[in-house]
Amino acid sequence: MVPDTADGGKASVALGVDGLLHLRWSPGVDIEVEDARAAMAKVNELCQQEQHPMLVDMATVASVSREARGIWSIPCGASRIALLGTSPVDRVLANFFLGVHIPPCPTRFFTSRSEALDWLNSGA
Amino acid sequence: MTSTESVEDPRLQQLVDGVVRLAAGDLDARIKPSEHRDDIDAVITGVNLLAEELGHIHSELEQRVAARTAMLRRTQVELEQMAKTDALTGLANRTLLTERIQEAILSCTDGGRAPAVLLLDLDSFKAVNDILGHSAGDAVLVEVAKRLRSAVRPQDTVARLGGDEFAILITAATEEEIIRIAHRASEYLQDSMCIGIETVWAMASIGVCVGKPGYRAEALMRDADIAMYQAKARGRNNVQLFHPEMLDAVQERSRITAELRTAVAGGELALLYQPVVELASGRVIGIEALLRWHHPVRGTIMPGSFIGIAEETGLIFELGRWVLHEGLAQMARWSQTDPDLTDFCLHINLSAAELLRTDLLEDISDTLATYGVDPRRLVLEITETVLMSRGTGQEQVLSRLRELGVGLQIDDFGTGYSSISYLRSLPADTVKVDQSLIKDMESDPRQQNFVSAILQLIFAAGLNATVEGIETAEQAAQLRAMGCLYGQGYFFGYPVPAAEIPSQLRQPARHL
Numbered sequence: 001m002v003p004d005t006a007d008g009g010k011a012s013v014a015l016g017v018d019g020l021l022h023l024r025w026s027p028g029v030d031i032e033v034e035d036a037r038a039a040m041a042k043v044n045e046l047c048q049q050e051q052h053p054m055l056v057d058m059a060t061v062a063s064v065s066r067e068a069r070g071i072w073s074i075p076c077g078a079s080r081i082a083l084l085g086t087s088p089v090d091r092v093l094a095n096f097f098l099g100v101h102i103p104p105c106p107t108r109f110f111t112s113r114s115e116a117l118d119w120l121n122s123g124a
Numbered sequence: 125m126t127s128t129e130s131v132e133d134p135r136l137q138q139l140v141d142g143v144v145r146l147a148a149g150d151l152d153a154r155i156k157p158s159e160h161r162d163d164i165d166a167v168i169t170g171v172n173l174l175a176e177e178l179g180h181i182h183s184e185l186e187q188r189v190a191a192r193t194a195m196l197r198r199t200q201v202e203l204e205q206m207a208k209t210d211a212l213t214g215l216a217n218r219t220l221l222t223e224r225i226q227e228a229i230l231s232c233t234d235g236g237r238a239p240a241v242l243l244l245d246l247d248s249f250k251a252v253n254d255i256l257g258h259s260a261g262d263a264v265l266v267e268v269a270k271r272l273r274s275a276v277r278p279q280d281t282v283a284r285l286g287g288d289e290f291a292i293l294i295t296a297a298t299e300e301e302i303i304r305i306a307h308r309a310s311e312y313l314q315d316s317m318c319i320g321i322e323t324v325w326a327m328a329s330i331g332v333c334v335g336k337p338g339y340r341a342e343a344l345m346r347d348a349d350i351a352m353y354q355a356k357a358r359g360r361n362n363v364q365l366f367h368p369e370m371l372d373a374v375q376e377r378s379r380i381t382a383e384l385r386t387a388v389a390g391g392e393l394a395l396l397y398q399p400v401v402e403l404a405s406g407r408v409i410g411i412e413a414l415l416r417w418h419h420p421v422r423g424t425i426m427p428g429s430f431i432g433i434a435e436e437t438g439l440i441f442e443l444g445r446w447v448l449h450e451g452l453a454q455m456a457r458w459s460q461t462d463p464d465l466t467d468f469c470l471h472i473n474l475s476a477a478e479l480l481r482t483d484l485l486e487d488i489s490d491t492l493a494t495y496g497v498d499p500r501r502l503v504l505e506i507t508e509t510v511l512m513s514r515g516t517g518q519e520q521v522l523s524r525l526r527e528l529g530v531g532l533q534i535d536d537f538g539t540g541y542s543s544i545s546y547l548r549s550l551p552a553d554t555v556k557v558d559q560s561l562i563k564d565m566e567s568d569p570r571q572q573n574f575v576s577a578i579l580q581l582i583f584a585a586g587l588n589a590t591v592e593g594i595e596t597a598e599q600a601a602q603l604r605a606m607g608c609l610y611g612q613g614y615f616f617g618y619p620v621p622a623a624e625i626p627s628q629l630r631q632p633a634r635h636l
Contacts (some may be wrong), residue, residue, distance in 0.1 A: 009441070015474050062157070065176075066177070066180055086161075087161035087165070087166070088161070088162060088163050088165070088166030089157060089161040089162075089163065089165045089166045090161070091166065092166045092169045092170045092173065093173075095171060096170075096173045100177065
């Protein structure tokens with residue numbers, strides 16, 4: 001597995017040698033549908049038909065629009081998704097995503113990076 | 125966080141303001157969270173997200189309501205369309221036609237032309253249905269609808285009112301255009317149509333009513349209907365334009381019908397008697413009873429003005445019964461008051477409809493018995509069309525009457541479609557030749573020859589002839605010379621009340 005990244009827009013996506021996808025949203029962004037779509041395209045591009053667990057770093061995201069949340073209901077290269085946040089705002093955003101939409105793969109919110117990684121790896 | 129800090133945090137006030145705006149229905153209201161991303165920002169974010177969800181649900185609901193409303197409206201339009209359309213032909217039905225007439229009447233009040241209505245009734249549709257079946261009948265109706273559509277302008281309405289009755293509403297047209305459309309519709313129906321392997325014709329009697337300002341929809345339909353019945357009466361398959369006199373005639377007929385119902389009970393009917401004479405001797409051999417209606421207001425009404433109505437309404441049964449009873453009662457009275465009078469016969473006219481009266485035979489034989497009149501002294505005069513088109517039931521009645529001894533005479537010979545061959549098979553003794561045949565006999569030798577030929581024909585069939593309408597001695601002499609045995613007419617005597625008959629009978633025979 002070759003580490004790979006795809007940068008641009010409001011997010012960056014990297015596929016590590018450990019086979020872990022890492023999606024980082026830029027600090028303070030308002031995620032719109034186009035941003036979500038672009039991020040998903042990058043994920044799919046890196047995965048190339050394979051599936052990988054994905055860590056989504058959303059600690060500094062300002063807002064996620066309804067339509068943007070809807071994009072993540074579409075199956076993509078991620079086999080399971082760990083949403084990583086730190087603040088109560090992150091928790092609210094993540095739970096709106098989890099509650100209102102049905103994720104296409106196992107998805108959970110974490111405030112601890114290590115717990116998130118453990119969970120992702122446990123499903124590998 | 126203490127309560128003092130809460131009060132001092134401006135985000136809480138922004139949160140309250142945001143919630144108030146949302147509560148007021150402004151679902152686009154959003155509260156800006158701070159950089160702190162603390163619990164208050166989490167609440168702000170949650171409120172924003174909930175507002176977004178609420179806005180989404182609201183707009184989705186609105187879209188659904190709009191879609192459902194549009195669907196309901198479409199369905200309503202379809203239902204209205206169905207309720208106003210004839211399912212078989214796709215034409216407008218009576219409801220839609222009436223609506224369109226109302227609309228046309230309203231729009232003409234702004235100075236436009238009043239609408240016109242054409243009513244069409246197919247002339248022989250029942251036969252198509254009876255002989256070829258209802259599916260063939262339906263096919264004919266569909267074809268008629270198609271032809272009528274092609275005969276009108278795009279703005280006109282063709283409707284099927286039910287059965288084989290159609291109507292056309294013509295708007296904003298001159299009388300000439302209206303008549304032209306009516307004739308075009310009639311013309312398009314002249315061609316035969318192929319229904320399966322059968323060829324049928326579906327011509328129509330068409331009544332046209334051209335509206336005028338103030339004409340109501342019901343009046344338009346009624347008057348077009350009256351005109352249509354005129355078209356039927358005038359031989360069918362033609363176009364008749366409504367004239368007010370037609371309505372007068374209809375009203376007159378309905379007035380006569382109402383008054384005729386009370387005429388019998390009110391004692392307004394009377395019989396006059398006219399002698400039937402043996403031409404050779406001048407002897408009165410019969411007396412024809414002729415019905416008169418002495419109307420309290422309109423004076424004496426001749427049977428030609430009310431017998432047709434009586435036949436249509438069934439009142440003819442009551443009239444026929446009255447004539448029979450009164451005529452035979454008079455025979456009995458003459459026997460008592462003038463026993464010396466010779467055994468002349470009583471001639472009574474019998475309507476075609478009366479032959480279908482179930483108690484006719486019984487009534488005749490009972491009445492003869494009641495008044496003690498010999499059946500051989502009663503002669504029933506029946507029009508030749510009845511005898512020609514008689515059905516099995518009528519045939520039986522006629523033979524039973526003959527068995528009873530009652531004489532039968534063919535009336536009005538020469539006015540219908542007389543057939544030579546049927547003369548021999550008629551269940552009658554005498555033929556009464558219509559007066560129209562001898563009208564120009566004195567001056568026209570060809571007519572003389574014609575009458576002579578007819579008489580010869582009657583004799584050849586083994587029947588006797590009575591010629592009616594004899595007004596002059598010359599006519600009587602000519603007929604006698606031709607071998608005619610009996611005659612009737614003003615020359616021998618006008619129709620007179622019963623009281624005058626004995627003296628007429630006692631007068632010396634009028635020799636020629």
